[in-house]
Amino acid sequence: MQYRVAATAAQTAREGVPGPVAVVGLAVALLLGGCGTTAVDVTSDRFPAPVVETMPLHLGVHYTEAFSGFRLEESVPQRGDWAIDIGRAQVNMLNAVLPGMFERVVVLDSLEPEAIPSSLHAVLVPEVKEMQFAIPFQTRSNFFEVWIRYEMQLLDPLGEEIASWPVTAYGKTRSLMLETAEAAVRDAAVNALRDAGAFLAIGFPRQEELRPWLERQLAALNPRLEGE
Amino acid sequence: MFKAFCVPITLILLAGCVSSTVEEVRSGATGVRDHDQIVVLGRRHNNGYETEPDFVACVGNNLARGRDGISVLPEREFVDTLFPWFEPRTAPIEIRDLPNLMSNRLVAERLQEAGVRYLVWLDGSTSTNDTSGSMTCAVSPTGGGCFGFVTWDRDSAYEASIWDLETMSNVGKISTDASGTSYMPAVIVPVPLIARVQSSACSGMANQLKAFLHASN
Numbered sequence: 001m002q003y004r005v006a007a008t009a010a011q012t013a014r015e016g017v018p019g020p021v022a023v024v025g026l027a028v029a030l031l032l033g034g035c036g037t038t039a040v041d042v043t044s045d046r047f048p049a050p051v052v053e054t055m056p057l058h059l060g061v062h063y064t065e066a067f068s069g070f071r072l073e074e075s076v077p078q079r080g081d082w083a084i085d086i087g088r089a090q091v092n093m094l095n096a097v098l099p100g101m102f103e104r105v106v107v108l109d110s111l112e113p114e115a116i117p118s119s120l121h122a123v124l125v126p127e128v129k130e131m132q133f134a135i136p137f138q139t140r141s142n143f144f145e146v147w148i149r150y151e152m153q154l155l156d157p158l159g160e161e162i163a164s165w166p167v168t169a170y171g172k173t174r175s176l177m178l179e180t181a182e183a184a185v186r187d188a189a190v191n192a193l194r195d196a197g198a199f200l201a202i203g204f205p206r207q208e209e210l211r212p213w214l215e216r217q218l219a220a221l222n223p224r225l226e227g228e
Numbered sequence: 229m230f231k232a233f234c235v236p237i238t239l240i241l242l243a244g245c246v247s248s249t250v251e252e253v254r255s256g257a258t259g260v261r262d263h264d265q266i267v268v269l270g271r272r273h274n275n276g277y278e279t280e281p282d283f284v285a286c287v288g289n290n291l292a293r294g295r296d297g298i299s300v301l302p303e304r305e306f307v308d309t310l311f312p313w314f315e316p317r318t319a320p321i322e323i324r325d326l327p328n329l330m331s332n333r334l335v336a337e338r339l340q341e342a343g344v345r346y347l348v349w350l351d352g353s354t355s356t357n358d359t360s361g362s363m364t365c366a367v368s369p370t371g372g373g374c375f376g377f378v379t380w381d382r383d384s385a386y387e388a389s390i391w392d393l394e395t396m397s398n399v400g401k402i403s404t405d406a407s408g409t410s411y412m413p414a415v416i417v418p419v420p421l422i423a424r425v426q427s428s429a430c431s432g433m434a435n436q437l438k439a440f441l442h443a444s445n
Contacts (some may be wrong), residue, residue, distance in 0.1 A: 051335060
């Protein structure tokens with residue numbers, strides 16, 4: 001008997017039943033959930049390498065503590081406090097994407113001049129400028145959504161800024177009956193990180209701010225191109 | 229005694245009916261060779277909705293099933309293999325975007341390695357409308373239960389665009405609409421009688437797609 005009830009519940013969830021089942025489920029979840037902080041730890045390391053032309057450049061990347069430990073803390077009226085950690089996942093994303101874009105990528109622990117190998121062409125320092133999220137209760141939709149705005153700063157090996165440019169990212173995931181809000185926000189955040197990786201991989205060579213520097217570097221590596 | 233059995237059985241038989249229609253528009257010849265693969269992808273760039281991943285998987289699974297099944301590359305595997313070109317923000321929206329994407333040597337090579345011949349874009353969603361009725365549930369030290377009756381309608385509307393990567397053309401469109409009413413009577417225990425609207429749209433779409441791709445003109 002218990003098995004039959006469970007099977008019906010699963011089927012019901014797939015077909016998105018509203019009303020009493022949802023109400024009963026929500027009531028139980030609220031009773032069990034209490035009023036604590038909803039913690040979402042995004043730790044995904046399953047980001048694919050991008051299918052883009054590899055630039056013949058050596059890049060350093062420095063993850064500040066603020067970046068690698070980034071956590072958004074926010075209070076949602078009537079839905080309690082939320083804490084979303086995306087630091088580790090966004091480092092994993094960049095560690096998957098950057099080696100596909102550049103011939104060599106070195107993770108730098110520090111930006112001190114002696115810590116930057118002179119063989120590098122540039123050093124990338126990513127920063128989270130802003131992050132927001134929304135749950136269905138706020139948007140009156142079926143979606144959990146995450147927005148992230150990054151500022152990418154590119155430095156030369158001496159630490160001087162070459163250029164900085166924004167990277168915006170958006171991810172959403174559908175609200176499912178048997179999925180927790182934490183899992184849904186986690187999926188939305190992973191989708192946003194994939195979006196950031198896609199924007200970075202495709203957009204880097206097209207970025208207006210970077211084009212003069214990039215053309216100089218590529219011309220220096222291939223003098224024949226300069227002659228043409 | 230007979231009535232006691234007959235009424236609920238009749239209710240079950242009557243409840244959960246789904247009506248569906250499938251339409252097809254062909255604009256090019258098709259055909260599937262042994263080594264051809266197809267990919268079924270969901271549109272996710274719209275703000276208000278996204279094609280449900282489970283619907284996309286359902287259509288793919290149904291296409292691969294049976295003696296005339298077609299080799300289908302899973303959506304996630306394909307999107308990862310071609311990252312970042314088929315993300316919601318970067319995927320080609322119109323067929324006219326395809327030549328530009330295929331001019332990328334690396335993308336063309338990956339698609340060729342995977343043996344992908346057709347891309348099937350699914351666009352649409354299933355929504356719940358017109359919920360009515362009410363149900364009350366109570367719990368007491370001696371037990372609990374629910375009493376009431378709730379009914380709701382669900383509508384599915386999906387359209388598939390079939391892109392042939394060899395000819396870089398849109399060879400046709402298939403649309404499916406399905407709707408049905410579900411009921412949930414409750415006398416102590418709620419009994420959901422679900423109209424499987426999305427499943428019906430899925431099987432209708434997959435069967436038509438299979439016939440469309442196998443047909444030579």
